[in-house]
Amino acid sequence: MTAIREKKKALTFQELLFRLQRFWADQGCVLQQPYDVEVGAGTMSPDTFLRVLGPKPVRIAYAQPSRRPADGRYGENPNRLFRHTQLQVILKPPPERIQELYLESLEAIGIDLREHDIKFEEDNWEWPVGGAWGVGWQVMLDGLEITQFTYFQQCGGMDLDPICGEITYGLERIAGFLQDVDSIYDIVWAVEPDTGRKVTYGEMRLAEEEQFSAYSFDYAEVPKLWEHLKLYEAECLDLLDKSKKMSEMDPLALKRFPVLGAYELALKCSHVFNLLDARGAISVTERVGVMARIRSLVVGVAKAYAAQGELRSKEAASGIAG
């Protein structure tokens, strides 16, 4: 490839993350740390999935490593990863200028929009297992999808009111674009300030890709995974069952009731399902049934979370009144 422009000092992977976090922090977002349970997308973190529920305004941003076992390629494919990183921005309710803010965030990472082609193309998002969907766009930058932009409409099968704007940046894609590299593994993650030595994405993550691809495709023990699924599911169901008694609980028991714990168990099920899927252990016939089981967990948690929130706010109101 010919050098087509005087290469500006392209952002490192971590600098890219800093800049975006800085930008959104300046817009009033609380910076959260990544969630520490396996998720397939930033949306599944409780900071999105549960916080979008209910009336309370939220502005939050966090980087979320997202695991998709079936997408692993043993580190051999320059564009596909078992685990990639999304920067998730949640704005509830969405500000009027949300698109303009988003475009400003691109300027903040050094993209001069007058030198690029940007399009908002229809792309609606749906996570059937979570009873969640929204409408929105994939944002195309010179033909590259760099962001999924969604107006959340429903979550856990419940209408959201207010709705929520969700901006999901694909950090590897954007870094690869900024640094103009053809392989994700060549992305410069950081530069050592003293020596100028470049630490690459490959250096940081290749081993993980190799080993987790092998684990997901070749090693994961199918009977044990089924067993895990069963155990996580049983415990989650048990909690959901107990959650039905929340309305009878005293304030302390109510606020301590672990709906969040039930959600983690549901997420575990989802991840084990993905592993079984990557392992080729789920026939198409079974697939529908298992997905329905996980859906009832996830949607059940969302409903319990909403109910808990309502009960607590009612209680707070009556507390004030009393």
Added chain:
Amino acid sequence: MFTPVRRKDEFKMADFLLEIGLEEVPARMIAGAEAELKRRVLALLEREHLAQSDVSSKSFSTPRRLAVLISGVADQQEDIREELTGPSVKVAYKDGAPTPAAMAFAKKAGVAVDELKTVTTPKGEYLVASVLKQGRRTSEVLAEELPKEIASIYWAKNMYWRLGKPERFVRPVRWLLALLDDQIVPFEFGGKTAGKLTYGHRILFGEEALAVKSPKDYEAALLDAKVIADVETRRQKIRKALDHVTRTIAGARWREDHALIDTLTHLTEWASDRAVVLGNFESEYLSLPEEVLVTVMRDHQKYLALEDESGKLMPHFLAVLNTEAADAGLAVIRHGNERVLRARFNDARFFWEFDQRVPLKERVKQLEDVTFQKELGSYAAKTGRVRELALGLAELSVSRGSQVDAVALDEAALLAKTDLTTELVKEFTELQGIVGGLYARAQGTSATAADAMYDQYLPASMEDSVPRTVEGSLLAIADRADTIAGMFGLGMEPTGSKDPFALRRAANGIVKILAESPTSVPLTLSEIAGRATANEAVESRVRAFLVERLEFYLREVRGEAYDVVAAVLAAGNDDVRDAIARAQAVSAVRASADFAAVSAAFKRMKNILGQAKEKGYADLASHEAEVENMHPTQADLKQAAHALQHKVEQLREDHQYVPALEAVATLRPQVDAFFDQVMVMDPDEKVRRSRLALLTSILKSFSGIADFSEIVTAG
């Protein structure tokens, strides 16, 4: 009833402009919404007597706006004198004095009792009040009605965005512009109040608002703000830019793709020669099948492909931008697009090579794990059924003189679904069938089998082409017939607008193949239904479903009139090509006066026979009763019909449908004379029976091409 009081020409005529500013509307929905907005506003103006239906109007759209401009709108409604009808005079006056009923009516109408007049109607004398209805200002009417019209626009998928969910629309409304000449029409929708501001291109103009002075300035004002509001202008500019850029490559032309150009037009607000980039890719990718390359470029990247004079793909592509840039910027954009395409092609090549490691033949077994439908089993089970069905239909076709390579057909049917297990099809689902055909060819399967596999999903729509070969046609028919019969067996028939398994499309495909296959496929709908299922009840429902699709095909694809289709199908609905030929013949002759008259007569005959049957005059066709002194017109008709019968039958058998119909039409003088002078339902039973028998015999003899009684005739 009302009469204008002031004449229209006393009003000032104004221009009206409405623009709805939106966040990017999905490209696929824009054209429909633009047309609907214009239609709604025009209908509103007409309904409110503010403009004639032929008023000059123009609509606009970009991804971020829908707009309509109408010239010649009255600035005020006319005052109208309206006559209100009240109670009858009998009730209204007693002994010459007005009753409470009269007074109440006068009060309601807002006039004094002595101003009431009477009017004579067929029902008697009634009170009327003449009321002056003041016309309203246009701006006021529009402000009241526009929110309702805007809210009613249809969107394939919409959303809500405001607290409390007060409205649903395709995307959030960002601004409203509504001007009647230079005056703002004050209304609200989606939380926005209409004003005179609009916005230009996001990047090329910026976020600053722009005031539109008057409706006529709209297009020019936007042009200055780097927005081409007129869709057609944008489309032509894009096409011109594509031509312009393509000229830099010797011998190249861009591959026409109207659907893609349409999408790109609706994805852009601006177009110019600097808004298209020509990118390149390494020619080594040309070793991948063209179908794969084009799918990646068109469906995934929205790029146009370039080809040389012979139509061969060249290692270039065209990307249409929603911006324009100087050379340096264009180089950056080109580089970015090339980078993405290279990654996509790399992926495709990886899948192409990876899939070849397991030949299709070895994938047949894997189909056991791919569910076709829960109750209908796996794709392996479907493959078994389709093989048997395809071979059975092939045998029938061969017995009628078709040339079918049964070995190739069997192999194609065996391998037809194996590509569902390939990575390439998982990645590019729109290429199923095509990928199977390509792999089969690369793996040494016979060309006939590979082509049949390649074509198996054709036609994808009523506009699409049909399989090229008889083997492809038989495979495509068998696959669809199996799906339809299977789903019908489970009671999953399409109902109303619900057709989740696209069974109508499948059946349309069968009809279209039978109708249009270049190598005739001599199969009837009954045979296809009968072979596809052993269950007689399902078979008859499948057959009826196929006939319904034939009816649809004749009407929608062939453009035959409703009554012609009904007439033709009533005379036979099993042989698709024959039904088409008969429909064409009927359409060709139906305009002639004789044919219309004979059709009307046939309808009369059918009615008479129907009445006779109701009255219990059965046994009509058994034999013609002998009567003495037969009425001369009856004798003439009988003789003429008899003389014609053999000729018409012969022509029909030779598929000479137009001459046959013309011959039937020659019966007109005898038919007319008969009906003019004779009463069929004669009181004398013998006479009546002989006449009924004659009509029965005529209907039977001459309804082989079409049931003329179905033809709608004037008068």
